[in-house]
Amino acid sequence: MENLKVIDLFCGAGGASTGLIRAGYDVVGAVDAYQEALDTYRKNLCEGDLTNEFPGSVTFDKPLRADLSQGYDDSGKGENLPEITFEDIRENFELEEGEVDVICGCPPCQNFSSLRDTEPWPDGKPKDGLLRAFVDFIREEVPDVVLFENVSNILNAGEEVPSTYVDWFIRQMKNITRPSDSPQEGGYGYTFKVVNAADYGVPQRRRRTIGIFIYGAEDEEVTIPAPTHARDPEEDSDREPWVEVQDRIFREDLKTDLDLGQKQTGIDGYPDDPAHRSRRHHDSTIEMIEAIREHGGSWKDLRGTNDKDLIKECHQDLSSGARSAYGIMAKDEPAPTLTTRCANVSSGRFTHPTENRAITFREAALLMGFPRDYKLPSVNEHAERVVGNAVPPLLIKKAAEHARSDLQQVKKKEITEAA
Structure with missing residues (x-):
């Protein structure tokens, strides 16, 4: 399989993109609103020689600074930046419709951070507008894979697990279908899990929610990579000790x-x-x-x-x-x-x-x-x-490698069933 092409939304200073290029993905576009983070991204991933060390690449000269809220009132837009659609993103990075294989996104969901109190919210309505915008971007392109990373509390905020917030996200993804497909053929299979970054070789105890979505897959065909590290690995385990x-x-x-x-x-x-x-x-x-x-x-x-x-x-x-x-x-x-x-x-x-x-x-x-x-x-x-605010690059690398492997299996099954 050739390198998958990915758009990194809410890209920050490039933590996720660094993990993606380490996993052999080609990052063909990146967008955020925070200027200092974008400057950091550009200096390291667009202008530096860092990408020469890895099998993937960054194919553009600078990331795009824009408002990713898509006009949702509860998103907290901040500065007067242009609101954009996915078509605007394609135009900026000179991409054709359907050319993007993967959308990776870590939309800020501060209302679910452990550092803030969580207030009740109406059933079926996500509390953070940026998640709604993220789903709209996915609906415009319908890529093969969506990688989602966020605070751990979004998975269990509220009285039910998955939370109302995540349940809304899943239902939206299940209903996204390409024009050429029937509802039965479309929709995203998914997996969600709260993981500890230390269990994947990151020298930091950082609990984050990882979501992987694959278009046309059954839920059981989409999995989270197994941990590679542990606090005290058993002698017969192939896991390594936590990095200190x-x-x-x-x-x-x-x-x-x-x-x-x-x-x-x-x-x-x-x-x-x-x-x-x-x-x-x-x-x-x-x-x-x-x-x-x-x-x-x-x-x-x-x-x-x-x-x-x-x-x-x-x-x-x-x-x-x-x-x-x-x-x-x-x-x-x-x-x-x-x-x-x-x-x-x-x-x-x-x-x-x-x-x-x-x-x-x-x-x-x-x-x-x-x-x-x-x-x-x-x-x-x-x-x-x-x-x-960064995403640990190694955590995203391992999630991206695993998602690619699951996608390959789904594609093989589709070919077999069509034969």
Whole structure:
């Protein structure tokens, strides 16, 4: 089978596209609204030589910046960007109708993030308009495969599993049919599952929902790839141990003992890497981190000790929650879930395993699974955001490889039945 052609919607800084080209797909178009993420995508995947390392390719000069909401009022469009249809996407990337084999999409569904409260919503109506827009794009092209990645809570938000939200998505996909096919021949077979990225070789415990849809398939013909890693693999298992933090960020080409505010440029013995830079911290924060190392791994371990007064005022009377704030990242485990504040010690267990500083943006990118030389924004907040919002490339690589294998089996069955 030739390389499948894929459009990456809500592409961000290129996490999914990196996984797709590693899996031998040709990315023929990518769209997002966030300018800094698109600049990162362009520098690495359109202009850099990164794609030369992998069997797939990126075939365009720059991704498209546009509003992907298709006009749904509850989508939160943000800036005044042009609303587009899939026909606009084809025109921008000079594609013919039916030329796209795969649509990959990670529409932001923040209402179902574990960091936000989930409110009830009417039956049959998805809460996030961007999912409705995503389905409209699929309906316009009807590709062979749809790859979907999102927060874990969308699968079980609400009282039923699958949730009203996901149930709506499945019903829409079941009813999409090409004009040349009967309803019995059309529709998408599917599988949905919440997976832990650490079980697929990503050095991060990141629970995400993966959905794979194949046109004309039966549901049982569409499967999720089996995990390749485990916390403690059994002796007779072919699974490998989880990849640990120290496996990715303790490297000879990264200076570990950076001074606060220092970046790795002009340092003897190390290649220039402006993304490997340390944030500055207040003296009181450093003092608290040192005490946390002495008593445990969390600010809560300071309670009842001589260092209890170092606990931040906002946490002094806190009885639950925020346990991971100022936490020390374990070096011999996968990292915790990286967020859009993943280089800020107050926002999670993002303190370096051995140094009294937050992890750097380069270290965060490595823990997400980006290649070592992936260029990142120079502004701290943008660097955190593009990494924290990314899809782990290795997770998408394995899902894409598996989807291609399932598609091949479906195509073989169709040929056999037609003979």
